[in-house]
Amino acid sequence: MDKSNAPVMQELGDPDELDSLLGSYVDEIRINPDAVLQGLGGQLKAYQPLLRDHQVKSLFTQRQDALVGFETIVDAGGTARKDKLAADALKEQIQALQWDDRTRKMLMAIHYGYGIGEFLWAREGSLIVPEALKVRRCWNFGFGKDGELRKRTAYGRSEPMPERKFWVVSFGADDDDSPYGLGLAHHLYWPVFLKRNGAKFWSLFLDKFGTPSTVARYPNNARPEEKRTALDAARALRSLGATALPEGFDIQLVEASGGGRGNFEAFLKYWDDAVAKLILGQSGTSTIGPYSGTAGVHNTVRMDIIRSDADLLCESFNSGPAQWLTDWNYPGAAYPRVWRRIPRVEDEKAQIERDTQLWAMGIALKEEAILERYGEGYRRREGALGPQFAEGGRGQFSEQARDDVDVLTDQLDDLAMDAMENLIEPIRNLMSEVDSMEELRDRLLEAYPAMDSKALANLMAQAMGVACLEGMDP
Numbered sequence: 001m002d003k004s005n006a007p008v009m010q011e012l013g014d015p016d017e018l019d020s021l022l023g024s025y026v027d028e029i030r031i032n033p034d035a036v037l038q039g040l041g042g043q044l045k046a047y048q049p050l051l052r053d054h055q056v057k058s059l060f061t062q063r064q065d066a067l068v069g070f071e072t073i074v075d076a077g078g079t080a081r082k083d084k085l086a087a088d089a090l091k092e093q094i095q096a097l098q099w100d101d102r103t104r105k106m107l108m109a110i111h112y113g114y115g116i117g118e119f120l121w122a123r124e125g126s127l128i129v130p131e132a133l134k135v136r137r138c139w140n141f142g143f144g145k146d147g148e149l150r151k152r153t154a155y156g157r158s159e160p161m162p163e164r165k166f167w168v169v170s171f172g173a174d175d176d177d178s179p180y181g182l183g184l185a186h187h188l189y190w191p192v193f194l195k196r197n198g199a200k201f202w203s204l205f206l207d208k209f210g211t212p213s214t215v216a217r218y219p220n221n222a223r224p225e226e227k228r229t230a231l232d233a234a235r236a237l238r239s240l241g242a243t244a245l246p247e248g249f250d251i252q253l254v255e256a257s258g259g260g261r262g263n264f265e266a267f268l269k270y271w272d273d274a275v276a277k278l279i280l281g282q283s284g285t286s287t288i289g290p291y292s293g294t295a296g297v298h299n300t301v302r303m304d305i306i307r308s309d310a311d312l313l314c315e316s317f318n319s320g321p322a323q324w325l326t327d328w329n330y331p332g333a334a335y336p337r338v339w340r341r342i343p344r345v346e347d348e349k350a351q352i353e354r355d356t357q358l359w360a361m362g363i364a365l366k367e368e369a370i371l372e373r374y375g376e377g378y379r380r381r382e383g384a385l386g387p388q389f390a391e392g393g394r395g396q397f398s399e400q401a402r403d404d405v406d407v408l409t410d411q412l413d414d415l416a417m418d419a420m421e422n423l424i425e426p427i428r429n430l431m432s433e434v435d436s437m438e439e440l441r442d443r444l445l446e447a448y449p450a451m452d453s454k455a456l457a458n459l460m461a462q463a464m465g466v467a468c469l470e471g472m473d474p
Contacts, residue, residue, distance in 0.1 A: 028144050028145065028150065028158060029142035029143065029144060029150050029152070029158050030142065030143050030144065030145070030178070030179075030180075032044065032113075032142075032178070032180045033178050033180070034113070034180070034182060034186050036186050036189050036190075037186070040189075043139065044112055044113075044138065044139035045137075045139045047111065047112060047183070047185035047186075047189070050111075050185055050188050050189065050192050051111070053192050053195070053196070053275070055195075055272045055275045055276070056188060056192060056275055056279070059275065059276055059279040059280055060110075060111065060184075060279055062279075062280065063107070063110075063279060063280065063305065063306075063309070064104045064107050066306050067103065067104075067107065067306050067309050067310055067340070068100040068103055068104055070306070070310070070340045070341055070342050071340065071341045072094070072099055072100075072338065072339075072340055072341075073338070073339050073340070073341050074087050074088075074090050074091040074094070074336055074337070074338050075087060075336060075337045075339070076334070076336055077333070077334025077335045077336050077337060078333070078334035080333070080334070082330050082332065082333040083330075083333050083334045083336070085330060085333070086325075086326045086329065086330040086333040086334075086335075086336050087336035089127065089325070089329060089330070090322060090325060090326070090336050090338070093129055093130055093325065094130075094338065096129075096130075097130060097132070097133045102117065102133050102135065103313060105117075105135035106135055106167070106169055106313060107309060107313070108135070108138070109138070109169040109170065109171045109181070109183070109312075110171050110172070110183060110184055110309065110312075111183050111184050111185050112138050112139075112181075112183045112185060113138075113170065113171055113172055113173070113180050113181035113182050113183035113185070113186070114138055114168065114169060114170045114171065114179070114180055114181045114183075115135065115138055115168070115169040115171075116135070116136045116137075116138050116140075116141050116149070116166055116167075116168060117133050117134065117135045117136070117166065117167040117168075117169075118133070118134050118135075118136055118165065118166050118167075119132075119133055119165060119166070119167065119321065120132040120133075120134065121165075126329075127328075127329045128325065128328045128329060129325075130321070130325075133167070140152055141161075141166075142158065143179040143180065144158075144160065147179045148160055148161075149161040149166055149168060164324045167316070167317065167320050167321050168316070168320070169312065169313060169316045170316075171183060171312060172184070172186075184278055184279060187278050188275060188278055188279075191271045191274045191275050191278070192271070192275065194271055195268055195271035195272065195275075198264055198267045198268050198271070199264075199268060201264065202264035202265075202267075202268070280302060280305065281302040281304075281305050282302060303342065303344070306342055307342050310339070310340040310342060314337075314338050314339045314340065317338055318335065318336075318337055318338055322335060322336055322337075322338060323335050427444070430443060430444070
C-alpha cells in the first residue's frame with residue numbers, strides 16, 4: 001500500500017488543546033459553550049425561569065404529552081431463547097419504573113440541552129434490576145475532559161461519577177465537540193425576554209393612556225409642606241376618588257391625547273408565535289381564531305417532532321441502560337430494543353391499500369406480519385383463505401359460483417330438518433312411555449343408541465364447507 005494514501009488513525013480534530021489554552025475548564029469541568037448562557041453568568045439554572053412563561057410551559061407540556069401518549073415496545077435483539085428472556089425482563093423492569101413519567105422528565109433535556117437520570121440498582125434473586133430512576137437537576141452536573149460525567153460539589157469543586165450509573169441524554173448540538181448539547185432554552189431566551197418587556201411597557205401604556213392623569217396646582221409662593229400637601233391630594237384623588245384641599249389649590253384630570261397608538265398586542269403575539277414555532281415547529285396549534293383550522297391539521301404537535309424526541313430518548317436508552325442490564329443479567333444475549341409505536345398516517349393508509357389488494361388476489365398475511373404491521377389485538381379470521389380467480393384472471397367469483405353457494409345453502413336447510421328429526425324422534429317416543437319428568441330423566445340415556453348421529457356429522461361437515469365458500473364470496 002502506498003503510505004501516502006494510508007488511512008490516518010489518530011484523532012486530529014480534538015478541541016481539548018484549544019480549550020485548555022482558552023481556559024475553558026473550571027476545576028475539571030468543561031465550560032458550556034452556549035453563548036447566551038455565558039452572557040447570563042454561565043449558570044444553566046438561569047434557563048429555568050423561561051418555563052414560567054405561560055406560552056413556553058403550555059407548549060412544552062403539549063410536546064411531552066404527545067410523546068408519552070404512544071405505546072412503548074420492547075423487541076428482542078435476536079431469536080434465541082436468551083434474547084427473548086432479556087427483552088421480556090427489560091419490559092417488566094421499565095414498566096415498574098413508571099416509564100411514561102420518567103420519559104416526561106428526561107424530555108427536559110430538550111429544554112436545557114442535556115438530561116441526567118440516576119439509576120438505583122438492586123438485586124432481585126439472581127438479577128440486577130433498577131429499583132428506581134431519579135431524574136436529577138442537570139445543572140448540578142458537568143462533563144470532564146473526556147466527556148465523563150462529573151458532579152459539582154462545594155467550593156467550586158467536582159467529583160467523577162461511576163460508569164453504568166447515570167443515563168445521560170444530549171440534545172440539539174451542532175457537533176460532537178461539546179457533550180452539553182444546545183437546548184431550546186438557548187433559542188427561547190430572547191423571544192421570552194422581549195415579550196416580557198413588551199408586556200411591562202404595555203402595562204405602562206395602559207396606565208398612561210387608559211386613565212387620565214391627575215394634576216395638582218399650587219401657588220407660586222407655596223412652601224415645601226404645601227407642595228407635599230398638593231401632591232398627596234393628587235395621589236389620594238387617583239386612588240380613592242375623593243380628597244379635601246385647602247383654599248388656593250386646584251386639581252384637574254388631564255386626558256392623554258395623540259401618540260397613544262402603540263400596537264403592543266401585535267408585538268406580544270409575534271413573540272408568542274415565535275415561541276410556538278421553536279417548540280412545536282409551527283404556530284397554528286397554539287392559536288385560537290383564524291389558526292384553529294390549522295390546529296386540527298397539525299394534530300396538536302407535528303408528528304416528525306414526536307418521532308425525533310422518541311428516537312432521541314430510545315436510542316440513548318438502548319445504547320446505555322438496556323445494554324448494561326443485558327450484560328449483567330443475560331451475558332451474550334443480543335441487546336433488546338426499546339421504541340415507541342408512532343404511526344405514520346400516510347404510510348398506514350398505503351399499507352392497508354396494499355394489503356387489501358393482496359387479499360383480493362388470494363394472498364393472506366402471516367400471523368407474524370399482522371402483529372408487526374398492526375400490533376397486538378388482531379389476527380387473520382378463520383376460514384378466510386382469499387378469493388379464487390374467476391375466468392379472465394380477475395380476483396372475483398363468477399355468477400355461477402354465487403348460484404352454487406346458494407343451492408348448497410338451500411340443501412343444507414333440508415338436511416338440517418332431517419337430521420334434527422332423527423335426533424328428536426327417539427326422545428319423543430320415550431316421552432309417550434313415561435309418567436313423570438323424573439322418570440324421563442332417568443331413562444333418557446336409553447334413547448341415545450337409537451339416535452342417528454351420522455346424519456348430524458355429515459351435516460356439520462357440509463355446513464363448514466358452505467361457510468368457507470360464503471366467506472370467500474365477495
